[in-house]
Amino acid sequence: MHALKAVEAIKEDLIEFTQTIVKIPSLTGEEEKVAKVVLAKLQDFGVDETWIDEIGNVIGVLRGQDRGPDILLNGHLDVVPAGRLESWRYDPFGAEIDANGNIQGRGTADMKGGLSALVFAMKLIKDIRDRGVELPGDVIFSAVVFEEAAEMFGMEYLCKKSLPSKELSFDVCYLAEPTTGKVNLGHRGKVELVVETKGRTAHSSQPWRGINALEKMVPVLNQIFNKTGQELPVHPDLGQCSITVTNIVCKPGALSIVPDECEISVDRRYVPDETPDGIVAEFEEILEEISKADPEFEASVRVRTLLEKSYTGYMKEVQKHHPVWIVERNHPFVQKTCQALKRIGQQGDMGYFLGGVDGGMTAGLMGIPTIGYSGADENLAHTPEENIPIKTLVEDTEAYVSIICELFDIHNRKLLR
Numbered sequence: 001m002h003a004l005k006a007v008e009a010i011k012e013d014l015i016e017f018t019q020t021i022v023k024i025p026s027l028t029g030e031e032e033k034v035a036k037v038v039l040a041k042l043q044d045f046g047v048d049e050t051w052i053d054e055i056g057n058v059i060g061v062l063r064g065q066d067r068g069p070d071i072l073l074n075g076h077l078d079v080v081p082a083g084r085l086e087s088w089r090y091d092p093f094g095a096e097i098d099a100n101g102n103i104q105g106r107g108t109a110d111m112k113g114g115l116s117a118l119v120f121a122m123k124l125i126k127d128i129r130d131r132g133v134e135l136p137g138d139v140i141f142s143a144v145v146f147e148e149a150a151e152m153f154g155m156e157y158l159c160k161k162s163l164p165s166k167e168l169s170f171d172v173c174y175l176a177e178p179t180t181g182k183v184n185l186g187h188r189g190k191v192e193l194v195v196e197t198k199g200r201t202a203h204s205s206q207p208w209r210g211i212n213a214l215e216k217m218v219p220v221l222n223q224i225f226n227k228t229g230q231e232l233p234v235h236p237d238l239g240q241c242s243i244t245v246t247n248i249v250c251k252p253g254a255l256s257i258v259p260d261e262c263e264i265s266v267d268r269r270y271v272p273d274e275t276p277d278g279i280v281a282e283f284e285e286i287l288e289e290i291s292k293a294d295p296e297f298e299a300s301v302r303v304r305t306l307l308e309k310s311y312t313g314y315m316k317e318v319q320k321h322h323p324v325w326i327v328e329r330n331h332p333f334v335q336k337t338c339q340a341l342k343r344i345g346q347q348g349d350m351g352y353f354l355g356g357v358d359g360g361m362t363a364g365l366m367g368i369p370t371i372g373y374s375g376a377d378e379n380l381a382h383t384p385e386e387n388i389p390i391k392t393l394v395e396d397t398e399a400y401v402s403i404i405c406e407l408f409d410i411h412n413r414k415l416l417r
């Protein structure tokens with residue numbers, strides 16, 4: 001199946017723009033340069049209102065006729081670090097095109113490819129409107145900061161401050177995250193717990209004089225690995241809940257001194273009938289049980305909070321938490337999305353994210369139907385093999401235009417030729 005002519009016409013510009021933004025290493029908290037490039041492109045395309053908000057998110061709006069639905073297109077500007085350069089065959093920030101027509105580099109799949117496709121979809125929808133077709137609702141483009149940190153720092157600001165300040169709202173949200181072409185409808189919740197044990201320092205030549213906080217952590221670790229981890233619920237769509245330990249720190253952490261503080265980071269994935277408060281309460285019961293058997297045991301548990309600062313200097317205390325979310329498969333927006341993908345020869349199969357994304361905000365906390373979609377390979381995200389085929393870039397752009405037209409009941413395909 002051939003891409004729509006209108007998409008073919010912008011293909012070279014689309015490739016070049018994707019390469020330009022991949023070449024800017026926009027680690028979390030360092031998104032300023034890429035934000036300005038994305039903003040300039042939206043302005044080039046003549047999008048009605050464009051701005052960078054106080055936290056550093058880029059927003060562009062195509063105004064519709066107030067009948068709705070209003071559509072939020074969302075991506076993130078940040079990428080994870082490249083890791084060890086020796087692992088890369090290509091320069092992670094070189095955006096080279098390989099012999100097979102794939103753009104190589106960090107952020108190509110997650111998600112600068114998808115983000116480019118959204119930018120160009122804005123242009124193509126504007127072109128349709130310029131030809132006299134009314135858009136029943138607004139199309140809002142958004143590229144947020146701080147997605148990879150899993151705290152929804154940028155996304156929360158977008159949804160709670162930036163959009164309401166311009167009296168903008170939305171009925172459905174699309175996330176350009178890599179889904180290997182699936183229509184993704186949710187994920188397990190993800191929360192980072194901090195468990196701390198306390199002890200008493202002593203000279204480590206005489207450890208019996210102190211209380212070793214690391215030793216006090218042993219029954220907690222046993223509980224996580226041998227008991228809690230075996231007993232977690234399974235959700236028919238979102239899968240198995242999980243728990244694991246991702247870090248351990250002892251203080252003071254030096255030779256010759258028994259540590260009096262030990263802290264572990266616990267990654268807990270949860271399903272819809274659980275909450276972070278409930279998970280913390282469960283943990284408190286476990287700690288209570290351990291302390292009954294050991295009067296010296298002193299421990300606490302909480303959700304990790306951090307004071308974050310965006311590149312603009314905006315600061316807020318946030319939790320390491322992506323709330324659980326799931327959208328009904330038979331929701332009309334989901335059905336129309338699948339229909340739109342089938343119209344352009346794609347499968348339109350449904351799926352779910354394994355990791356957490358900013359849909360935790362829109363669907364999880366706000367209850368607004370949210371759909372993840374991009375043809376980029378989800379298994380390449382965060383790896384040294386990360387790439388996006390040019391073919392996928394073109395198909396993504398076509399898909400977003402097709403989806404928006406379907407939601408707006410614009411079926412005159414001549415408009416796109």
Ligand SMILES: [Zn+2]
Pocket residue numbers: 076110111147177178
């Ligand atoms: Zn992502």
